[in-house]
Amino acid sequence: MSRSLKILLSLVDLAILALIAAILFAAFGLGDVISRVWSGATFSWDNFNPFSREPGLMGLTPLVWTALVAVPTALFVPVAAYWFEKKQVPVGVRFALVRLRALALLVLYLILAGPSLVDSEFYKEGSKVAVLIDDSLSMGTEAxxxxxxxxxxxxxxxxxxxxxxxxxxxxxxxxxxxxxxxxxxxxxxxxxxxxxxxxxxxxxxxxxxxxxxxxxxxxxxxxxxxxxxxxxxxxxxxxxxxxxxxxxxxxxxxxxxxxxxxxxxxxxxxxxxxxxxxxxxxxxxxxxxxxxxxxxxxxxxxxxxxxxxxxxxxRRWDIACELVAPGNRLALPQGQSLSLIDLVRQRAEEAEAAGDPEKRSKRRPMPSVRYFVFSTKFGREVTTDEAILEVQPDDLDFRTPQGRLSEIDQALAEVRRYYTADDDLASIVILTDGRDTSGTDARDEGRRRVAMRSTKGKRSSEVVCVAIGNPKPVKVLELLAVSADKEVLKGDFVDFKLKIRADKGYRADKAGGRLGQRVKIILCEDSPGNPVVYDELNGRPVRGPADTEFELPEEELSECKVRFKPKTAGKHVYFLKLNDDRLPDEDTYRNNVAEHYLEVIDRKIKVLYIEQSFRWEARALNDALKRDKKLLYQGYFIDADEGWPQPTSNYDEEVKKQVKPLRNAFSDGARLIREKDEWLKLNYDVIILGDIDPDGREFRLEHWEWIEEWVSRNQGGLILLAGMRNSPRRYANFERAKALFPVEIENLPRDYDTRVDVTRMKYYRLTPAGRAHELMRLSSNQQRNDELWGSVVDGNFRRGQLNGYYWYAPGAALKPAPAQALVRVVSESQVTAEGDVLIASQP
Structure with missing residues (x-):
């Protein structure tokens, strides 16, 4: 036998001995041995465990099968093969081949069992920091x-x-x-x-x-x-x-x-x-x-x-962005050279290391800081349904604050969706001024460190709120809105309604005996630097500078009204301002100015009034319209005697020549108009329809179509007057007519004719919409207006100075919005229900 073959056989013997030793160790816990040799490794058998002591095939354990069947078979088969083999092989070679085949069979058996060794290495990612920057408008040029x-x-x-x-x-x-x-x-x-x-x-x-x-x-x-x-x-x-x-x-x-x-x-x-x-x-x-x-x-x-x-x-935005800019050294802690973000990251890592029992855990470098901007979606170039938007830190140099509300609570909730359940979100840094928030005030957040439960529920996240702005308490005085008519006739008044929001520090405190801050109301025409004198403030005449001041009440939201008579026709822009400059400790003056566009029309209003007969309401209305110098009035009474001149404006000779009496309800004063487009060119501003017989020859069904298109195309004002004979009861089957009424007229009560007690006087109870509507405003002073119409005091209606009425159209239900009731029927007694609709409007 050669020397090399001897060496090979010696190695085979060593392998057999090692395998036998492994089998013996396996019988007493091979996994424990491997776990000591390879830390973190896991040994297992994928198919079956040959050394298991659990009962298996034929009630015998796999360890018994291995010791009594598998090992003897691996040794006996090669011996038997060479014992009965007829070829002449040297004895030494034969024994060597027996050992080799026995080793191969044992290894094959163990391989069939499916041995598996998994070596796992654990990496622990660094703690993560989320930086949320407020990009609402209050962070911008407003302050x-x-x-x-x-x-x-x-x-x-x-x-x-x-x-x-x-x-x-x-x-x-x-x-x-x-x-x-x-x-x-x-x-x-x-x-x-x-x-x-x-x-x-x-x-x-x-x-x-x-x-x-x-x-x-x-x-x-x-x-x-x-x-x-x-x-x-x-x-x-x-x-x-x-x-x-x-x-x-x-x-x-x-x-x-x-x-x-x-x-x-x-x-x-x-x-x-x-x-x-x-x-x-x-x-x-x-x-x-x-x-x-x-x-x-x-x-x-x-x-x-x-x-x-x-x-x-x-801006506050500039300060916030620079505080989180990579590499800055603006927020220097005592004795250290760290930026704000570096400091927060260091604190997170120290907290993690202090509570980390895994001494052998490895850390691989990862970007641990992510940046987000938060506010409402409005105004962003990228529109999302979320309150936050992830950005790269370098992109902050190209962004400007454009959102309306800060929505801190929603941002805190949504930021977690950007992290997985395994992420360790250690800190959330919020940079905000806390203004215009829809949820919790940022100053409250700054007074405490809020712990938010992570998705795994094992650790909380520290919320660090960095307040951007003046550390001194500031107050807010804001002109929220200005509303007024968009068109007004020259010589008429226009009422500007101002809605003002004020902080508690500016408002009155009756319990503490403190008066509210006095705010000067300034009206400018066509330029913020062109103040004009107005006529009234909240119904009081303006005679000097002291009369232009408005004292803030206890409520956070308050209203005041400026009455002004424009002197120059044309299109104007009016600026309403609170004070000449911001008040002490006020947040900003930029939200103290609002503008309103108004067209002053130097012409008269063209009015058409069509009525069936000379009932008492029609006579009074006709006389008033004829005398009104702001109108070009034409009336037509269907039941008038033939040859009787129909009424027109008659306040001077010039208007008598200009406005011709009508010969028909739909005519130009000279001839009957049979085409809709030709009638629309008459350009009436207001049409009043009285108690007209729907079956009459003068006012046909097609005329309702004309009026419907006039309302939609010319944006005209239509007034429908109720009557005891026809309107609205007899119009229930006319679809075009029903569409123009602000109330439902299909299901009027069966006792329509007898429900109203015409022997008892009724009065006008203004609804909240009616109190605010220009149509019901007989005085710019609300108190005086109530004195005229009447008001509810301690649950009882107290009649006003205006005379009441005896009849109205009962039982008409108000249509859905935008229709609104302006006046409801009421008697001079306790108010127990809403009352029927008396006057309604529909845009």
């Missing part, structure tokens, strides 16, 4: 509370000078802010202002560097600022020219001056051409198509840079 370029205290003069010099050395032009005087700042206020200046210094430097990278070389930002100033000036000039031209075009054609109109048109075109040229110069400096995404990013970056160095100070 600039840090006038860092104003020297309010001598101690900050040097720092302001150094900041201006540094920014101007980088090519920025810093305008001088409006003077605010000198005050003595507390150490805390001085520290805050110094910190904001440091934010501006670092943010401006970083954005300028990035702008240069996008542009490929240094960008001439000073030239851009000069162009922007010129564009703003041209825009103001164009607005003025447009206003002058609109006023000229609003005049009656006979009063227009053609030369003045052409001059204004020429001047406006010239300004618009210069404005277009200035806009093109922006594209030239950006060196690209303004629709190119890269150019749009460049322009957005420039906008954020200029907002940061604004003379009135940076």
């Amino acid at each position: 600039r509370e840090f006038s860092i370029f104003n020297v309010l205290d001598d101690r900050e003069a040097d720092d302001i000078r150094r900041l201006r010099e540094q920014l101007e050395s980088q090519g920025l032009r810093i305008d001088n802010p409006a003077s605010k005087g000198f005050v003595t700042l507390t150490p805390e206020e001085l520290s805050v202002r110094n910190f904001v200046r440091q934010v501006v210094r670092e943010r401006a430097q970083r954005l300028l560097k990035r702008l240069g990278e996008l542009h490929g070389r240094r960008f001439d930002i000073a030239a851009w600022q000069l162009k922007r100033t010129e564009v703003e000036r041209l825009q103001r000039e164009a607005d003025i020219k447009q206003s002058e031209l609109s006023a000229e075009l609003a005049k009656d054609e006979k009063l227009q001056d053609a030369s003045t109109r052409r001059r204004l048109e020429t001047e406006l075109r010239a300004v618009l051409d210069r404005l277009a040229g200035a806009e093109r110069s922006f594209s030239e400096q950006l060196e690209g198509d303004v629709r190119d995404p890269k150019i749009l990013q460049k322009r957005a970056l420039i906008g954020n840079l200029l907002e940061t160095v604004h003379p009135e100070g940076p």
Whole structure:
């Protein structure tokens, strides 16, 4: 036997011995041995465990089968094969081959059992941090509370000078802010202002560097600022020219001056051409198509840079974004050099390490900070149904705050959907001003660290709220809305209704004996800098400056009303302002101004009144319409005697010549009109239909179609008067007529004719909608209005100074919205039910 064969056989013997030893160890726990050799490894049998002591085939355990069947068979079969083999093989070789075959059979048996060794290595990911940045409008240009370029205290003069010099050395032009005087700042206020200046210094430097990278070389930002100033000036000039031209075009054609109109048109075109040229110069400096995404990013970056160095100070958005910008060192903890995000991450990792029992766990590097902006979806270029939107930190340089509400609660709930059940969301950092939130106030969140349960329920997440804004308590005074008519006749009054929201600090406190803040109500015409004198404030005549002040009540929401008589016809824009400047500690003045567009019409209202007979209501109404000098009135009474002149306006000789009596309900005064389009050209503003017989020859079914189209096309005002004979009862089968009524007239009561007690006087109870409606406003003073119509006092109706009535159309149900009841029937007694509808409207 050769030497090499001997060595091979020796190795085979060692393998057999090792296998036998393994089998013996397996009988007493092979898994335990392997787990000691390979930490974290798991040994198992996929098909069957040959060393199991559980009963198996024929009631015998697999270990018995292995020891008494498998091993003897592996040894006996090779021996028997070579014992009966007839070939002449040397004895030494025969024994060697027996050992080899025995080893092969044993290995094959174990392989059939399916041995499996799984070596697992555990990696523990780092704790994760979610950064939520408020991108609502209140973080933007609406509030600039840090006038860092104003020297309010001598101690900050040097720092302001150094900041201006540094920014101007980088090519920025810093305008001088409006003077605010000198005050003595507390150490805390001085520290805050110094910190904001440091934010501006670092943010401006970083954005300028990035702008240069996008542009490929240094960008001439000073030239851009000069162009922007010129564009703003041209825009103001164009607005003025447009206003002058609109006023000229609003005049009656006979009063227009053609030369003045052409001059204004020429001047406006010239300004618009210069404005277009200035806009093109922006594209030239950006060196690209303004629709190119890269150019749009460049322009957005420039906008954020200029907002940061604004003379009135940076926006809250600028401060928030720079606090979380990668690599900044603005929020320096005591004795450390860490940014805000680095500090939060470090705290999360320390907390995790302190509670981590797995000493052998490995950590692999992963991006542990994700950035989100949160507010409502409105105004975003990417519209989602969620309150939050994930962004890359570098993209914050191109974003601006555009949402309406902060919705902190919803953002906290939704941010967890961005993490799996295995993620360790250790901290949530919220940067917000806490304004305009729809849920919990951010200042309440800032007073406590809220623990939110993770999805696995094993660990909570720390919520850190960073309040952006003035640390001093600020108050909110906001002009929420202004409502008024969009059109008014020259010589008529217009009532501006102002809805005001005020913080508790400004409101009255009767229990504490404190009066509400007095707010000056200012009305400006066509320009915020053009105040005009108005006539009444909340029904009180305005005789001097003191009469223009409104005292805030105890309620958070309050209303006041300004009555004004425009003197110039044409289209105007009116600005309503609260005070000349913001109040002490007020959040911002920008939400103290609102505008309303109004057209003052210098013409008379054209009215048509069609009635069946001379009932008492018709006679009174006809006489009033004839005398009203604001109307061009034509009436037609169907039952009038032939040859009797139909009524028209008769207040002066000129109007008598202008307005001709009608010869038919649908005529132009000279001839009968048979075509709908021809009748629509008469351009009536208001049509009043009385108690007309639907079966009469003068007013046919097709005329309802004419009136329906007149209402929809000409936006005319239709008044339908009830009567004891015909309207509305006999119109139940006329579909076009029913569509125009604001009440349901199909199911009137069977006792319609007898339900109303005509011997008992009834009165007018204004509904909330009626109290607010212009039609029911006999006085601008609400108290005086109630004195005229009547009011409910302690559950009892108290009649007003107006006489009542004896009959009305009973049982008509109000149609669904937008139909609304303005007046309901009431008697002078206790109010126990709503009462029938007396007057209703339908837009």
